[in-house]
Amino acid sequence: MTWLNLVQLSSLCPFNELLVQVVRNEKAWKAWFDAEAPEKAVVPDGYDSLLDQFRKLLLVRSWCPDHTVAQARHYIAESLGVKYAEGFILEMEAMWSESDCRTPLTCFLSVGSDPTENIERLAKSKNIPCRAISMGQGQEVHARRLLNQCMQDGGWLLLQNCHLGLVFLNELMDTITTTESMSEGFRTWITTEAHPEFPINLLQSSIKFTNEPPQGVKASLKRTYSTITQDHLEVSNMPQWKPLLYAVAFLHTTVQERRKFGPLGWNIPYEFNQADFTASVQFVQNHLDDMDIKHGVNWSCVRYMLGEVQYGGRVTDDLDKALLNTFARVWFGEHMFSDKFCFYKDYVIPKGKTVEDYLQYIEQLPVIDTPEVFGLHPNADITYQTNLANETLNTIVSIQPKDSSSGGGETREAVVQRLADEMLEKLPPDYNPHEVKAQLQKMGAIQPMNIFLRQEIDRMQHVISSVRATLTDLKLAIDGTIIMSEELRDALDSMYDARIPKLWFRISWESTTLGFWFTELLERNQQFSTWLLDGRPNQFWMTGFFNPQGFLTAMRQETTRSNLAKGWALDNIVLHNEVTKMMKEDVAGPPPADIGGVYIYGLILEGAGWDRRNSKLVESAPKVLFTSLPVVHVYAVSTTALQDPKKQQGNVYYSCPVYKKPRRTDLTYIFSLYLKTTQNPDHWTLRGVALLCSSK
Numbered sequence: 001m002t003w004l005n006l007v008q009l010s011s012l013c014p015f016n017e018l019l020v021q022v023v024r025n026e027k028a029w030k031a032w033f034d035a036e037a038p039e040k041a042v043v044p045d046g047y048d049s050l051l052d053q054f055r056k057l058l059l060v061r062s063w064c065p066d067h068t069v070a071q072a073r074h075y076i077a078e079s080l081g082v083k084y085a086e087g088f089i090l091e092m093e094a095m096w097s098e099s100d101c102r103t104p105l106t107c108f109l110s111v112g113s114d115p116t117e118n119i120e121r122l123a124k125s126k127n128i129p130c131r132a133i134s135m136g137q138g139q140e141v142h143a144r145r146l147l148n149q150c151m152q153d154g155g156w157l158l159l160q161n162c163h164l165g166l167v168f169l170n171e172l173m174d175t176i177t178t179t180e181s182m183s184e185g186f187r188t189w190i191t192t193e194a195h196p197e198f199p200i201n202l203l204q205s206s207i208k209f210t211n212e213p214p215q216g217v218k219a220s221l222k223r224t225y226s227t228i229t230q231d232h233l234e235v236s237n238m239p240q241w242k243p244l245l246y247a248v249a250f251l252h253t254t255v256q257e258r259r260k261f262g263p264l265g266w267n268i269p270y271e272f273n274q275a276d277f278t279a280s281v282q283f284v285q286n287h288l289d290d291m292d293i294k295h296g297v298n299w300s301c302v303r304y305m306l307g308e309v310q311y312g313g314r315v316t317d318d319l320d321k322a323l324l325n326t327f328a329r330v331w332f333g334e335h336m337f338s339d340k341f342c343f344y345k346d347y348v349i350p351k352g353k354t355v356e357d358y359l360q361y362i363e364q365l366p367v368i369d370t371p372e373v374f375g376l377h378p379n380a381d382i383t384y385q386t387n388l389a390n391e392t393l394n395t396i397v398s399i400q401p402k403d404s405s406s407g408g409g410e411t412r413e414a415v416v417q418r419l420a421d422e423m424l425e426k427l428p429p430d431y432n433p434h435e436v437k438a439q440l441q442k443m444g445a446i447q448p449m450n451i452f453l454r455q456e457i458d459r460m461q462h463v464i465s466s467v468r469a470t471l472t473d474l475k476l477a478i479d480g481t482i483i484m485s486e487e488l489r490d491a492l493d494s495m496y497d498a499r500i501p502k503l504w505f506r507i508s509w510e511s512t513t514l515g516f517w518f519t520e521l522l523e524r525n526q527q528f529s530t531w532l533l534d535g536r537p538n539q540f541w542m543t544g545f546f547n548p549q550g551f552l553t554a555m556r557q558e559t560t561r562s563n564l565a566k567g568w569a570l571d572n573i574v575l576h577n578e579v580t581k582m583m584k585e586d587v588a589g590p591p592p593a594d595i596g597g598v599y600i601y602g603l604i605l606e607g608a609g610w611d612r613r614n615s616k617l618v619e620s621a622p623k624v625l626f627t628s629l630p631v632v633h634v635y636a637v638s639t640t641a642l643q644d645p646k647k648q649q650g651n652v653y654y655s656c657p658v659y660k661k662p663r664r665t666d667l668t669y670i671f672s673l674y675l676k677t678t679q680n681p682d683h684w685t686l687r688g689v690a691l692l693c694s695s696k
Contacts, residue, residue, distance in 0.1 A: 005062035012058070014050045021045045034623070038064050039071040053078045061389070066382040068389035090211050092122045096187070101151075102176055104188040104206040109161075111259070111271050113211045119158055119189050128185060129155035135165030143168055147175060147188075154185030162192040166199070173202045215260075217347070217373060218365040220253040224277065225358050233355055238288045240297055243337060243349045245281060246358065248306070250343055251327060252277040254374045255311060261371065261380045262387055263664040264607055264688035267317045280310040296334070303328040317666065319657055326685045327375075344373045375686025377607060377620050397497055413478045416495045420471045423518060427468055428525045431461050439532050448554035448561075449536065452547075457528050459546045463508050463521065470503060509546075510661050516696045520544075539587045539599035539631060543693035548660065548670045551598075552634070559596050559636040572639040577673050579615050582631045597635025603658065603673075605629050607689035616676040617654060617684060626695050632673065654681040658691040 010018045021044075022029050028044035035041040039060050042048050051059065053075040060071040077085040092115075099105055107115050116132065123130035131146045133139060143159060150157040162169060169190075176188065190206070192198060233242065255272045258265030283305050291297060306312070307328035308321070315321045335341055342348045350361035371380040402412075410418075436457060443450050470491050477484040477492075484492075491501035498513045511517035524544040531537055545551050552575060560570045584601040591597050605627045609620045612630060620627065653674040660668040673691060677684060 002063055009058060009062045014047075014055070015059070033064060037067065037070065039067050039074065061393075065389050066385035069385060069392070072392075090118075090209060092118050095207060095209060096122060099187060099207050101182055101184055101186040104172075104176065104190055104202065106190045106192065106203065106206040106208050108208065108210040109191055109193050110210055110212050111269070115191060115209075115211050116158065116160065118211075119156070123156050129153065130158055131155055132158040132160060134160040135162050135168065137164075139165055140168045140171075143172075147172065151175075151179060151182040151186050154183030156187045156189060158189045158191075160191050162190050163195040163198065166195065166197050169199050169202055173199060173205075177205075215257075216367060217250075217253050217257065217369050218362060218367055220256060221249055221362045221365070222359065224249045224252060225355060225362060227274075228355055230355050236285060236288050238291070240337065241285070241288055242352070244284050244288075244332075246349050247331060247336060248277065248280050248284060250347075250349075251306065251311070251331065252280070254327065254343075255324070257369075258374050258376070261374075261376060261384050261688070263659075263662060263690075264376060264380050264383060265374070266323070267320050267664040268315075270314045270320075272311060272314065276311055276314070280306060283310060299333050303332055306332065319664075319669075323685055323688075326682050330682055330686070347373055375683075375688075377687055379620050379623065379625055380607075380688070382623065383625060402493060412492070412496050416492050417475060417478050419495055420475050424468070424471050426518075426522065427471075428464060428522065428529070430464060430468075431457055431529075436532065443535065448557040452550050452554040453528065453531060455550065456546055457532065459507075460525055460528055463504070464525070466507060467504060467521070470501065510663065511694075512696045520694075520696075536590075538590045539584060539601050541602045542600045542658075542670075543602050543660070548693070552671060555598050555634070556636045562596060563638070566638075568638050573636045574639055575634060575671060576637045577632055577634045579610075579629060579673075579675065580631050580633055581612060581615065583628075584631055587631055591633055591635065595633075595635050597633055599631050599633055601631045603629040603632060603691045603693060604695050605689070606662075606692055606695070607687045608684060614676075616678060617689070626692075629691065634673075651676050652681060653677065654684045654689065656684070656689060656691055658693070660693045662692055662695060664690060 006018060006022070009015050025044055032038055032041055032044055039056070043051065043056070043059065047059070053071075057068070057071045057075045061068045073085040095105060120130050120132070129150075131150060133143050133146055135143065143157075143165070147157055149155065159165075159168075159172075172188070228245075233245070235241070252272070255270075259269045259272075262269075284302070287297070287302060287305075303325070307325035312321055312324050315324060331343065336349065347365070350358060352358045352361065370378050371384075372378060436454070437445075440450050440454055445451075445454075470488070473482065474488050474491055474495075476482045477488050487501075487503050491503065494501040495514060498515060500508075500511060500514055500517050504517075508517070509520065511520060520543075523541070527537070527541055527544045540551070542548050542551070556573050556575070557570060560568050560573055580599075587599055587601075591599055606625065607620065609618045609624065609627045610616075610629055611618045654677045655672045656675045657664070657672050658670045660670060670693070
């Protein structure tokens with residue numbers, strides 16, 4: 001990916017010699033790339049004097065995408081001024097004084113922050129009545145009443161969650177602009193999530209603001225402890241109360257902060273909020289009040305309430321639930337009161353008597369935390385920064401004007417026409433249904449694996465036909481022979497931006513760019529056609545299947561059938577696995593016949609590294625986000641003949657989920673593999689370790 005970026009970059013001045021220089025002066029470039037902050041380091045080969053901040057941004061974006069945002073800050077600071085690159089504290093009062101009675105103030109809600117409290121506080125300090133209403137079905141009548149009342153007496157109207165009551169907004173706009181006499185003090189405050197149907201004229205005429213929650217452990221704990229009063233701290237005289245309160249606050253921070261790391265943090269980003277924290281603290285307080293001093297805290301009850309009920313009540317994904325319960329198990333127990341206990345080195349439970357003591361301790365925490373505080377590997381930060389940069393750039397690309405001439409050079413249409421020609425040339429031929437049928441008959445048409453193959457080929461054929469039809473029509477539409485339909489227009493725009501047209505995406509698979517998607521199409525097709533013509537391969541590329549679960553089921557059925565004599569039944573057959581030491585080039589034949597099963601390759605480990613010599617999980621190397629796993633032998637065994645797989649021959653195993661793509665949801669989950677580890681498996685759970693079939 002990086003090399004492709006650099007090749008593209010070398011077509012611009014002053015980077016024309018870049019590729020030659022990198023090859024010639026590899027050591028210096030590697031040192032620059034490995035620097036803590038490449039955007040601040042000296043660029044090799046005299047580029048420092050050649051590049052302005054924008055061209056340096058191009059270089060950083062191409063080579064170290066995770067530093068794009070940091071370099072963009074330098075560029076913005078240089079071209080617009082430093083204040084645009086710094087954080088900004090929202091001043092409600094300044095904004096209020098800028099508005100007038102016909103200009104609404106619209107707040108875009110971001111996860112974990114709600115401006116209602118600030119707005120009401122401001123109204124109170126000005127002695128102005130503030131009337132709030134949460135929008136939703138049937139609330140229009142009440143909103144209308146409050147609106148009229150506020151316009152007469154100069155109060156403030158606060159409409160919350162307007163994305164649930166869009167119908168009322170057009171009427172609101174008309175009322176505010178056309179009503180002739182209204183009190184000068186009247187203001188409309190609106191809070192809403194981003195919504196494509198939000199009335200554009202209301203948006204354009206209002207003052208828009210958003211209030212991002214503070215980032216990092218320090219900011220988050222500060223926010224939590226600023227809402228805790230001294231009375232609250234002394235509500236219980238049990239020695240466990242203050243440490244437990246701090247631990248719950250730390251857990252609250254962790255579950256929120258992990259969200260920014262995408263699938264490594266949580267499979268599904270939940271909105272954990274203040275209410276979860278308050279309820280958990282209330283529970284801990286009640287538990288301590290009812291506690292029998294002789295027996296001490298009932299830890300299994302505390303862990304259950306935190307992991308399954310208070311925070312766990314929001315969680316819908318099984319593996320996320322396991323993660324939460326792991327935090328509860330690792331952090332909550334008698335051991336948390338010992339002096340040795342820490343969440344991560346230097347993050348301890350402070351011993352304090354007053355809220356001030358706690359705030360003082362929090363004040364000396366670092367501003368920026370390593371992801372290890374939340375149980376993740378430091379590399380998780382690279383993933384987060386890269387995703388942030390990609391998201392920002394995607395937004396910029398999607399709001400570019402879509403006119404056909406791009407100032408000199410080829411037109412959009414010409415570029416897409418050329419692309420369509422290239423793709424049509426490489427597109428594999430259609431499968432001939434008669435040939436497919438004949439080949440399958442020869443291999444044994446009713447064997448589970450061959451039934452699976454037939455279903456996969458049918459789906460592949462559907463994709464190939466669809467791609468061929470779209471490209472052929474698109475060429476005709478560009479020539480003006482047929483009319484450019486909505487779907488063809490989308491295909492044209494998507495192909496120009498190197499994205500996958502919606503029509504193809506619906507029947508196929510996810511991928512970061514159109515190029516990767518098309519390469520995958522050719523590779524998937526290659527696997528099916530070789531299997532069909534040359535018989536069953538020795539090893540399988542799991543990523544290439546539409547339905548990998550179906551593949552594993554077919555393998556289980558096959559094993560069951562070959563062991564019918566031993567009385568095996570499909571219901572009590574489970575999958576088992578062993579990671580071999582072979583890479584895909586080393587596989588010479590199918591798995592041993594007495595065990596059966598299949599060899600699969602192409603799995604990528606995220607969040608950990610792999611020690612090939614000892615076949616076990618180890619920490620990732622710095623800056624290495626993905627590690628290829630050797631070939632895995634997956635086979636089926638009968639539960640009657642099996643001891644607990646996690647503790648075979650004295651080894652400990654981590655049950656590692658396998659997903660099709662980087663997005664981890666129930667829909668992309670396939671199955672779990674057992675990987676050997678010398679550390680406690682909880683460690684890998686907190687690291688968010690998983691196997692992916694593809695990282696694109």
